Amino acid sequence: xxxxxxxxxxxVRLRAIVAGLIPAAVYLAxxxxxxxxxxxxxxxxxxxxxxxxxxxxxFNVGEYVEGFTSLLWMLLSTVAISISDSPAHVxxxxxxxxAIATCFFTVRITRxxxxxxxxxxxxxxxxxxxxxxxxxxxxxxxSTSGMEATLFMLLVAGMVDAYQSNREGMQWVGxxxxxxxxxxxxxxxxxxxxxxxxxxxxxxxxxxxxxxxAGILSAVLAALEVWRWQTFGSLLPNTFSAKTxxxxxxxxxxxxxxxxxxxxVMAYGAGIALAALGIARTRSRHTIELGLIAIVWGxxxxxxxxxxxxxxxxxxxxAMLLAPLMTLGLVRVLQMLDLGNTTRMAIATSVVAGxxxxxxxxxxxxxxxxxxxxxxxxxxxxxxxxxxxxxATKEQRTLTVAASTIGALKWWxxxxxxxxxxxxxxxxxxxxxxxxxxxxxxxVAWKERNYNADYVLGRRPDYIxxxxxxxxxxxxxxxxxxxxxxxxxxxxxYPLGSTGKLHIMYRRKPQAVIDRSPQRTIDLTSANLRSLSxxxxxxxxxxxxxxxxxxxxxxxxxTTEGPLxxxxxxxxLSDIARDRGDFQNTYELARRAISIDPCDIRAHFSxxxxxxxxxxxxxxxxxxxxVARCNPILFREVNLPVPEGAY
Numbered sequence: 001x002x003x004x005x006x007x008x009x010x011x012v013r014l015r016a017i018v019a020g021l022i023p024a025a026v027y028l029a030x031x032x033x034x035x036x037x038x039x040x041x042x043x044x045x046x047x048x049x050x051x052x053x054x055x056x057x058x059f060n061v062g063e064y065v066e067g068f069t070s071l072l073w074m075l076l077s078t079v080a081i082s083i084s085d086s087p088a089h090v091x092x093x094x095x096x097x098x099a100i101a102t103c104f105f106t107v108r109i110t111r112x113x114x115x116x117x118x119x120x121x122x123x124x125x126x127x128x129x130x131x132x133x134x135x136x137x138x139x140x141x142x143s144t145s146g147m148e149a150t151l152f153m154l155l156v157a158g159m160v161d162a163y164q165s166n167r168e169g170m171q172w173v174g175x176x177x178x179x180x181x182x183x184x185x186x187x188x189x190x191x192x193x194x195x196x197x198x199x200x201x202x203x204x205x206x207x208x209x210x211x212x213x214a215g216i217l218s219a220v221l222a223a224l225e226v227w228r229w230q231t232f233g234s235l236l237p238n239t240f241s242a243k244t245x246x247x248x249x250x251x252x253x254x255x256x257x258x259x260x261x262x263x264x265v266m267a268y269g270a271g272i273a274l275a276a277l278g279i280a281r282t283r284s285r286h287t288i289e290l291g292l293i294a295i296v297w298g299x300x301x302x303x304x305x306x307x308x309x310x311x312x313x314x315x316x317x318x319a320m321l322l323a324p325l326m327t328l329g330l331v332r333v334l335q336m337l338d339l340g341n342t343t344r345m346a347i348a349t350s351v352v353a354g355x356x357x358x359x360x361x362x363x364x365x366x367x368x369x370x371x372x373x374x375x376x377x378x379x380x381x382x383x384x385x386x387x388x389x390x391x392a393t394k395e396q397r398t399l400t401v402a403a404s405t406i407g408a409l410k411w412w413x414x415x416x417x418x419x420x421x422x423x424x425x426x427x428x429x430x431x432x433x434x435x436x437x438x439x440x441x442x443x444v445a446w447k448e449r450n451y452n453a454d455y456v457l458g459r460r461p462d463y464i465x466x467x468x469x470x471x472x473x474x475x476x477x478x479x480x481x482x483x484x485x486x487x488x489x490x491x492x493x494y495p496l497g498s499t500g501k502l503h504i505m506y507r508r509k510p511q512a513v514i515d516r517s518p519q520r521t522i523d524l525t526s527a528n529l530r531s532l533s534x535x536x537x538x539x540x541x542x543x544x545x546x547x548x549x550x551x552x553x554x555x556x557x558x559t560t561e562g563p564l565x566x567x568x569x570x571x572x573l574s575d576i577a578r579d580r581g582d583f584q585n586t587y588e589l590a591r592r593a594i595s596i597d598p599c600d601i602r603a604h605f606s607x608x609x610x611x612x613x614x615x616x617x618x619x620x621x622x623x624x625x626x627v628a629r630c631n632p633i634l635f636r637e638v639n640l641p642v643p644e645g646a647y
Contacts, residue, residue: 015123016111023103023130030360031096034140036371037088039378041146042407044068045087048077057231059424060416066232067424069239072181073148091146098150099143102320103130105157110324112164113286117331121345128352129327133320135360136265138311141367148182153317155179156189163193164286173213177220184236188300190217192293242422242429243308245449250305253447257306261315264363267355275322278329287325294321308447310370311363327352378408384465384503385412402461404474409465418459420476421448428452437529438479443537451476457485462508464490469504471539481532482524487565489514491599491630509599513629524563531561535568552576567597574606586610601631
């Protein structure tokens, strides 16, 4: 009898191991196509690099702002930098390992809930639940991003598993302590579990162990908050302030975010319905507590506005918690039917497999597009960062660069980067100055609504880099156009040819150029500002197949309704005329742009080309001189000598 029991126990353990390995195999089979590095990864790496260099946990030296979202991941990033020349790839590997471990714990939690399902079907359904998570394209996407998403999921899964295994033990407390050091949301789930323990202690008139558990977690949280306050002067990461806005906007954004999760991950709510049935038909302590955590967590995400980044990062832990309940609900529904046990389990297995396939393909095309766009952005920001680092080396000074996408740009440039969205800047995050004509523009899709254009320009950045090149797309980018200082003192800085991977930038005009071309100061009216909002829309129209005529109409309206000292619309009209072969209008419109802003470099370049075309050497030389002074990169592309001192 003892031998039989031993063999049975061994068989059970073997099946449990196999159940855990199946999701890992599925994940590894699918994840390769999802490998990419999120730009925000380089924000954390920049903090880690400064910490290693002895500058403290800062983005810019001397600026103590908590612009990273995970202390533990930032500390792991220092290890990645120390052991590899490609630390982002080390973080990708760590994220994948955490993803596999998360699937393993999901299988364990599911097995515990399916105690009433005997034999091999328990293992099959548990493996199916873990496979559902492993196959989810959003889960794979975030696991390879270089960010902390799957590490946090692992710590939450480990905490829930340990808590359900032994509520009286300290293992779940250890998992919870690490979770508190990883993301602020851990305060919610840890707080709920401690609350469950307190209620339990009151019901059973005991509490010594509960007090010890709560005391340890409270001490960890208190130590973290004391460190935050002493280091950064705040109790929450600066990113929280940067991303929050009015409650109505947050809830609207949060509901949109939740709907995408319900649609793509939860199969239009089918998964949530099954999880609800699992709770209702079982009503055990484990199912009720899991359900409460998932509900409260989901509501919190909605209330805080979701995430500015795509593809359900903040709700994936909720999916992980719902997964075991979803499978349990499916089993309970089938148990209500007059079917044989084998038939029931076969149907359950098929449904779980179907849900896994849906989670794998529902959002995959959109994620593939995001990966491509993110890769293009990171590569352009890398090239631009390297260029700026070379400029700083030649000038033997540290540049100040304002940007709306800051990760790769900061990592590769190693310059002072002012985050126009406020993620790493306390002033913008906590003291935004909104401009109604900008903030009320419903065409702007960006969720980061905090900005302070006066502060950004007050930093006197040497260069300003927009996320979409020349087009101001974010609220913070468009707000600059509403400022006289920006219109007067910043010029379009345009790369060509071999420098095409550079991001288009705006550059502060050299003092010699400003002295040569003094600007007119005017007051910008509300009508002027509203007109400028159309500038970005017209640029977008130019890139559409049939939008050129409408774009031309918008630019003409800006020339009459926009600021009198804004040359951009005239210059764009000149380019449109050139593209259709109307060289006389090209000349006239470019001249009009230069009469407004003598440093409109694109207009100078158009006139340079025009004069070369008509054989006017003197005219070509004059405009070439302006090109050299304002944009020597562009000047080099036409193979003319660059005056000494230009760069």
